[in-house]
Amino acid sequence: MALIALNEITKYYEMGTQVVKALDGIDVEIERNEYVAFIGSSGSGKSTMLNILGCLDRPTGGQYHLNGNNVENLNQNQLSEIRNLEIGFIFQSFNLLPRATALGNVMQPLIYRNIPFRKRKEMATRALARVNLADRTDHLPNQLSGGQRQRVAIARALVTHPSILLADEPTGNLDSRTTVEIMQLFDELHAEGHTVIMVTHEDEIAAHCKRVIEMKDGRIFQDSTQATAEIH
Amino acid sequence: MLFSLLESCRSALLSIYAHGLRSFLTTLGIVIGVASVIAVISITQGLRVFVSQQFASLGTNSLTVRSYTPIEDRMQGINRRLTPEDLDLIERRIDGIASITPILFANRASQVKYGSQTSYSQIMGTTYAFQDVAQFYTTQGRFLADSDNSTRRRIAVIGDTVRENLNLPENPVNEFIELGGEWFRIVGLLETKGDIMGFSQDDRVLVPYATMQSLQGNQARTDIQIQLSLSETAEVEDVISQLTTLLRNAHDLNSNEDDDFVIETAEQMMDTFDAILGVVTVVIGGIVGISLLVGGIGIMNIMLVSVTERTREIGICKAIGAKRHHILLQFLIESMFLSLLGGLIGLGLGFGLGVLIANNIPSFPPAAIPVWAAALAMGFSAFVGILFGILPAAKAANLDPIDALRYE
Numbered sequence: 001m002a003l004i005a006l007n008e009i010t011k012y013y014e015m016g017t018q019v020v021k022a023l024d025g026i027d028v029e030i031e032r033n034e035y036v037a038f039i040g041s042s043g044s045g046k047s048t049m050l051n052i053l054g055c056l057d058r059p060t061g062g063q064y065h066l067n068g069n070n071v072e073n074l075n076q077n078q079l080s081e082i083r084n085l086e087i088g089f090i091f092q093s094f095n096l097l098p099r100a101t102a103l104g105n106v107m108q109p110l111i112y113r114n115i116p117f118r119k120r121k122e123m124a125t126r127a128l129a130r131v132n133l134a135d136r137t138d139h140l141p142n143q144l145s146g147g148q149r150q151r152v153a154i155a156r157a158l159v160t161h162p163s164i165l166l167a168d169e170p171t172g173n174l175d176s177r178t179t180v181e182i183m184q185l186f187d188e189l190h191a192e193g194h195t196v197i198m199v200t201h202e203d204e205i206a207a208h209c210k211r212v213i214e215m216k217d218g219r220i221f222q223d224s225t226q227a228t229a230e231i232h
Numbered sequence: 233m234l235f236s237l238l239e240s241c242r243s244a245l246l247s248i249y250a251h252g253l254r255s256f257l258t259t260l261g262i263v264i265g266v267a268s269v270i271a272v273i274s275i276t277q278g279l280r281v282f283v284s285q286q287f288a289s290l291g292t293n294s295l296t297v298r299s300y301t302p303i304e305d306r307m308q309g310i311n312r313r314l315t316p317e318d319l320d321l322i323e324r325r326i327d328g329i330a331s332i333t334p335i336l337f338a339n340r341a342s343q344v345k346y347g348s349q350t351s352y353s354q355i356m357g358t359t360y361a362f363q364d365v366a367q368f369y370t371t372q373g374r375f376l377a378d379s380d381n382s383t384r385r386r387i388a389v390i391g392d393t394v395r396e397n398l399n400l401p402e403n404p405v406n407e408f409i410e411l412g413g414e415w416f417r418i419v420g421l422l423e424t425k426g427d428i429m430g431f432s433q434d435d436r437v438l439v440p441y442a443t444m445q446s447l448q449g450n451q452a453r454t455d456i457q458i459q460l461s462l463s464e465t466a467e468v469e470d471v472i473s474q475l476t477t478l479l480r481n482a483h484d485l486n487s488n489e490d491d492d493f494v495i496e497t498a499e500q501m502m503d504t505f506d507a508i509l510g511v512v513t514v515v516i517g518g519i520v521g522i523s524l525l526v527g528g529i530g531i532m533n534i535m536l537v538s539v540t541e542r543t544r545e546i547g548i549c550k551a552i553g554a555k556r557h558h559i560l561l562q563f564l565i566e567s568m569f570l571s572l573l574g575g576l577i578g579l580g581l582g583f584g585l586g587v588l589i590a591n592n593i594p595s596f597p598p599a600a601i602p603v604w605a606a607a608l609a610m611g612f613s614a615f616v617g618i619l620f621g622i623l624p625a626a627k628a629a630n631l632d633p634i635d636a637l638r639y640e
Contacts (some may be wrong), residue, residue: 051634054551056551056633056634056637057634076555076556077555077556080550080553080554080555080556081553081555083550083551083552083553084552084553085553089551089552091637095544095547095548095551095637096548097545097548097549098545099246099247099250108549108552109552109553111235111236111239111558112236112552112553112554112555112558113553114235114236115235116235117235117238156552160552160553
């Protein structure tokens with residue numbers, strides 16, 4: 001069975017009397033170790049797509065199976081648990097906890113799994129070493145550069161060994177040189193066997209991915225697999 | 233659960249520390265409330281310890297019987313009295329008395345003169361038994377003797393305050409003082425006893441009971457107090473009931489009439505004092521309750537601000553797997569710590585205040601703070617913190633992760 005299976009997923013928002021169809025019948029399957037980009041202009045529904053995939057939001061209709069679990073009818077607490085176990089989020093604006101050090105940020109998701117401090121620290125240190133930040137563990141987010149912050153965020157996503165790495169415009173706030181670094185990191189993670197799904201509106205970013213799903217008006221417009229990733 | 237609890241505590245302390253000044257100002261209401269209650273309690277408890285020591289020195293097994301005139305009777309000009317006949321009756325008929333003594337208070341201006349000095353003191357006519365009953369002993373000279381009474385000798389035993397007021401020498405024995413126009417030779421100086429509830433026990437002049445009686449103008453209206461101490465085996469309650477029956481019969485009281493005398497024990501006086509302290513404590517407690525309520529609302533207010541400020545953080549935590557109870561616990565603990573911190577500062581401040589007040593009022597007993605009061609203050613602070621933390625914590629826990637993440 002596919003890692004992610006979306007069947008007839010819809011998401012409607014009511015804006016006054018008007019109903020906005022953010023997602024209007026999505027059928028998609030994503031296998032383990034795929035490298036997928038959702039692209040599309042703003043308003044195409046890709047952010048909603050990300051929220052649904054990340055179990056932050058529940059669809060209005062349709063079925064969503066994640067790693068064999070049906071996640072449609074779960075309550076907020078159960079969704080929290082799914083997010084903790086299955087999903088590693090990487091946000092455009094990094095979303096680190098400002099008062100916690102790099103190490104503290106990476107340890108945070110492990111708290112919700114009731115892992116003892118010593119073990120947490122060990123796992124977080126390893127995750128930070130993986131993103132080449134072993135020497136920055138005691139720095140606060142505001143003492144780190146944008147690229148370093150995003151790497152802390154990636155370490156935080158990796159530390160729980162999730163089924164999916166879900167990145168929302170991961171390079172949106174970065175300069176072009178750091179963008180290259182971060183995308184290289186994603187390429188490596190994919191090569192190591194991680195399933196990487198990202199949402200972007202930049203073609204250059206999408207070009208790294210093996211599969212590009214273009215969205216338009218809440219529907220899948222094009223789903224294409226490309227051979228290689230080249231940096232233009 | 234345990235690890236997330238520890239983590240919540242750490243994070244709460246971190247957050248309080250990060251907003252040091254704000255946390256302090258927020259908790260000021262609690263600080264003031266707890267400080268005032270602790271200050272009052274430490275003073276009243278100190279007072280209580282002091283007073284109970286004083287009562288103990290009075291002799292716990294002594295009784296005082298005095299006449300009591302209801303206010304209605306007094307307005308009709310009727311005065312109830314205890315007479316020397318009552319004294320005789322008690323001496324003869326009551327079991328369990330170790331020693332008994334009448335006390336006759338001067339019924340005119342209690343002027344005492346020595347040379348050109350004049351002072352106003354409590355003049356009491358009593359017998360040698362007074363020293364056993366009231367536990368008063370002399371440091372210089374001797375006490376009143378039985379023979380002084382039978383011969384109506386004009387002698388006096390004085391307290392140390394009287395000696396000071398009259399500029400008498402350190403050893404005043406054999407000096408003469410003037411009481412109501414008569415000369416009395418001083419035969420003894422009493423040991424110093426201090427105050428009981430503001431009444432000096434050292435500002436008194438003791439003269440033989442019979443001497444005092446002969447000096448009183450109207451013999452028919454003599455109203456005495458009777459002090460007695462009980463023998464080792466006697467029960468206070470038993471002696472009180474004997475006394476009541478005896479005196480009611482002697483005074484021809486009908487069963488529907490109230491006693492025209494009161495029997496006081498040191499224990500009763502202590503109880504009265506305790507009752508007064510109890511009322512004071514309750515009143516202070518009420519005021520403090522209001523202060524803690526206001527303090528709690530302050531904490532709730534700032535916690536609501538804090539939740540709004542940290543909406544995005546809450547969103548992040550929820551996105552990476554925090555459940556409702558994780559967020560709820562974190563804010564509840566933060567609010568509890570904030571309030572507890574106020575309680576702790578208040579405890580120190582209140583105790584300091586109590587010590588300061590006690591030290592600055594002369595002859596005031598040292599402040600004492602019972603453990604129960606400290607524990608109660610801390611417990612109540614924590615309770616207020618949790619109570620007023622519920623609303624903000626619930627607000628935080630119920631945030632929608634998407635909205636919270638999008639919050640700028």
